[in-house]
Amino acid sequence: MSHTAHIRSHRKPRRSASTIAMRAGVAGGVLSTLAVAGASGSANAAEPVTQTLELPTLTADLAAQVAQSADVTQQAAASYQLQAERDAAAAKAAKQAKTDLAEAKKKAAEAKKKAEEAERKEAAERASRAAERTTLSASSDTGSSSTGTDTSTSTSTSTATGSAAAVVSFVQAQVGKAYVSGATGPSAYDCSGLVQAAFKQVGISLPRVSQAQSTAGTQVGLDNLQPGDILYWGGAGSAYHVGVYVGGGMFVGAQNSSTGVVEKPLSYDPPSGAVRVL
Numbered sequence: 076m077s078h079t080a081h082i083r084s085h086r087k088p089r090r091s092a093s094t095i096a097m098r099a100g101v102a103g104g105v106l107s108t109l110a111v112a113g114a115s116g117s118a119n120a121a122e123p124v125t126q127t128l129e130l131p132t133l134t135a136d137l138a139a140q141v142a143q144s145a146d147v148t149q150q151a152a153a154s155y156q157l158q159a160e161r162d163a164a165a166a167k168a169a170k171q172a173k174t175d176l177a178e179a180k181k182k183a184a185e186a187k188k189k190a191e192e193a194e195r196k197e198a199a200e201r202a203s204r205a206a207e208r209t210t211l212s213a214s215s216d217t218g219s220s221s222t223g224t225d226t227s228t229s230t231s232t233s234t235a236t237g238s239a240a241a242v243v244s245f246v247q248a249q250v251g252k253a254y255v256s257g258a259t260g261p262s263a264y265d266c267s268g269l270v271q272a273a274f275k276q277v278g279i280s281l282p283r284v285s286q287a288q289s290t291a292g293t294q295v296g297l298d299n300l301q302p303g304d305i306l307y308w309g310g311a312g313s314a315y316h317v318g319v320y321v322g323g324g325m326f327v328g329a330q331n332s333s334t335g336v337v338e339k340p341l342s343y344d345p346p347s348g349a350v351r352v353l
Contacts, residue, residue, distance in 0.1 A: 235322055238277040238353050239303030245273045246319045246327040252336045254329045264329040264336060270305060270317050279352060289314035292350035297341075303353045306346040320349065 235243045249272075252263055259268035267285040274281050281291055289307035300306075302322035307314035318328025326346070327338045 235302035238279075239301065241277050242273045242303045242319060242353070243321045243327075245276045246270075246336075247321060247338060249329075249336045250327060250338050252329075254332045254335045256332075266317050266329045269327075269329045269336060270319060273319055274352065277353070281352070285309075285314045285317040286312060288317050289348070289350060292352035295349050295351045297346065297349060300349055301351065304349045304351050306349050308344070308347050311348055311350075314347070318346070 246269060249260070249264065249269060254265060255263040256265050257268070258264050260272045264272065267283060267288055270285075270288055271281045271283060282288055285307065288305055289309070289311050292305065294311065295301075295304060300320045302320060304320040306318045306320050306326055306328075308316040316328070318326045320326050320341075321338065324341050325338055326341060327336065329336045330339075330344075
């Protein structure tokens with residue numbers, strides 16, 4: 076018996092075809108996976124290049140949009156500022172108009188008050204003159220009944236003497252001349268200008284205005300008048316008109332621009348009082 080027949084063979088056993096095929100499939104799958112991974116890696120590696128090429132275009136568009144938005148914002152801000160300035164100007168104008176209206180109302184109220192005061196004063200003066208007219212009429216009636224003569228037609232030339240006669244003669248000589256406010260003669264006078272000029276003839280210097288002339292001498296009653304006395308209308312010290320008593324219930328005065336210098340009876344415009352300078 077040969078010894079070689081019992082010794083096992085040391086050669087590797089042959090692989091079966093199925094094992095080889097399985098291993099080949101695994102290898103193929105691995106290679107496919109690597110290929111896919113490689114392709115994916117290549118694709119991923121190429122992608123930054125694509126993004127790098129598109130980035131400048133996107134950045135330029137974004138900058139343009141930001142600039143346009145800034146312009147719109149600036150225009151809106153300017154519009155709001157202009158509207159705010161207009162609103163402020165309108166508010167200021169409304170406030171000024173309100174102030175002006177209040178001032179106008181205040182002035183109107185003051186003017187109305189002054190007019191009412193002037194009207195009340197004029198009414199009081201009229202009432203005072205009416206009362207004095209009654210007193211003067213009563214006094215004249217008493218004088219007429221006691222003397223039996225009509226004093227309204229008597230003349231002053233028969234009783235005026237000295238300086239009084241000169242004053243009376245002067246004012247009577249001015250009758251018919253014009254009345255001009257502020258005039259002192261010789262062709263025209265206002266009321267106080269005529270009185271001042273008359274007394275200047277006898278060397279007496281009187282104040283220029285009627286208010287001062289009404290207190291220039293001694294106050295006398297209207298029932299005790301003498302030729303040459305200064306008659307005044309209104310209050311003593313606040314008279315608005317003056318004339319000269321010429322006797323016989325008559326006076327001469329520069330009345331107004333319509334009548335000029337006239338000689339009239341006291342009843343034509345009864346005076347408020349009188350002062351005696353001579």
